[in-house]
Amino acid sequence: MRLEMEESGTWKSCIGAISELVEETNFEFGEDAVEMKAMDPSHVVLVDFRLSREACQEYDIEESKELGIDLTEMNRIMSRAKKSDWLSLSFSEDDNTLAVTFEGNGVRTFTLPLISLEVEETPDPDLDHTAWASVGAGAIKDGLKDASLMKDNVTIKLSEENLLLSAESDAGEAETELSPESDAVEGLDVDESSKAVYNIEFLQKMLKGAGSKDMVEVSHGTDMPIDLTLPLADGKGHLRFLLAPRVEAE
Amino acid sequence: MRLEMEESGTWKSCIGAISELVEETNFEFGEDAVEMKAMDPSHVVLVDFRLSREACQEYDIEESKELGIDLTEMNRIMSRAKKSDWLSLSFSEDDNTLAVTFEGNGVRTFTLPLISLEVEETPDPDLDHTAWASVGAGAIKDGLKDASLMKDNVTIKLSEENLLLSAESDAGEAETELSPESDAVEGLDVDESSKAVYNIEFLQKMLKGAGSKDMVEVSHGTDMPIDLTLPLADGKGHLRFLLAPRVEAE
């Protein structure tokens, strides 16, 4: 099994974000795509990753394979990659390792021992979301940081007018209004206004892999999990997160 | 009461510097200007801030008003502004709050509860300074950092030849000479040579809001408080500090 990408950036930023939430899990190196689905240890976030073979310069997988990966170790390795390094992932059956190679200024190879994991089935609920938006990651990150000055949770509302992030405490209030008129919003489609409360730290971890100009697909419903999806490699994959809402006394 | 500035930078850097020295104080939102005068808790520094209505794009104040502001909170809020964000300050009589709004990539509003303060009268001594200079903030900051390698206090001397910053200890000496020939000095006007000793940390806090190329107006006299004034918004305001000298055994 061997896989090559002309740039390390996508894999690096995805591993960076996933490793914030999941310590170890199985990746399926399948015939059409590399896929991973896992919950964080507190079962509040679902992580759903997919990178299709079209996103790779070489994709030599004859038979689908589950590889157990220690994401902390994988992230330590990927943090050594330069974004522009050519990346190869190569599985060695003999010693059950994954060789991670960066080619740039020299050829640098890390050998990562694989692990054997009993992974529980990951639920993927079918959600009746009623509002959708396409928003710049930087604007959402700003709004989350603003809200974090006030408290740990943020209220997210979508309406026909805008997407609102707000938080209120004794220290005051913070509110970010992202309307379709601003550069930050590319699309807003609301069947029914929605409102729910989420933990800010989880949202920040979910967006860790997104550059400030990357667009995030938001899918939302009142008191429902929020779906944040980052398209990867021009749509040839995605990094998707589903975060459960907090139930707050008003 | 409502006030708008096309850039957040000036207000942000002033609040940043003032909050290093003063925890809470009253700002007077007057008919012609926003003004503030306060001492730091140790009564060593006088801070004197003024931003005239001409520095604002909108200045809608019908009646002069004293607003008690927690500068630590205000600074936490302003630290979230991008320099180029459009800034609005808007007082709400009903709930005694100040709304601080940044418009850039989205519209972000913070609501700051105001506080009620008994503020003592701030003295503003009339000083018989004998030497004046206009010096780049970066050069002064470099000289202060140099001096701080040796001790906590710096000796400042102004003469017809130059402005000297020096400090001496067992570890050696540091001396910075800023003469009118250097790019750092735009003006030097000395009736009588002056010399006094000041605490370095206070001077560094006073210059925190100044960019390295901003010019600082220095006004000085032997064993007198030093006056450092930063012109704001092309002269439509100022941030001025008066720091008492240290009395050192020679």
Added chain:
Amino acid sequence: MRLEMEESGTWKSCIGAISELVEETNFEFGEDAVEMKAMDPSHVVLVDFRLSREACQEYDIEESKELGIDLTEMNRIMSRAKKSDWLSLSFSEDDNTLAVTFEGNGVRTFTLPLISLEVEETPDPDLDHTAWASVGAGAIKDGLKDASLMKDNVTIKLSEENLLLSAESDAGEAETELSPESDAVEGLDVDESSKAVYNIEFLQKMLKGAGSKDMVEVSHGTDMPIDLTLPLADGKGHLRFLLAPRVEAE
């Protein structure tokens, strides 16, 4: 005695690297060059520094002189220099101090008290190295950082094909291959393949003064000390390190 260089960068980066390894030592300000040879306190690294008079804009030394320098203090001073500052070093016999002056935005002078040192003779072994390479400092630093993810020591091998940096532990393996085909290697000359193990932290300190594009002259032999030499000022000097190998049970 007086010495001037049109840029502070070379002296600054050399002092920075040397002070990581040697706390205090004598520098010989000779008629043709400034020279220093010293061991680190654990006697694992030999440091050999030379800057010839041709590297200086002024070099006024009538009589060779040994000056005892506290490198921690000297580094604190040099860290205040901007690379482009004009640098002067001037010895004062009267009070046994070295004046270090930076001219840039103003004239900044530090006075460093000299110290009196009994310095032991520094050995400089004649080594039968069998392999040589000229390699970019950045590529070596990357390889060392990679290896440090795995353990404290790195195995360095030179062969006709390449220079290899590798480390292996329970957490996996890291290997950097620098071949003459890569941009990182300018020369590789091997009489006999060589292999030895070194402490990574020492190697990193030795390269601290090198920019990532600076070329490092590597001289190597099996289980022998490694020689890393950084040419200074277009060959008008050098900063050379000799690091003893670790003896590792295979």
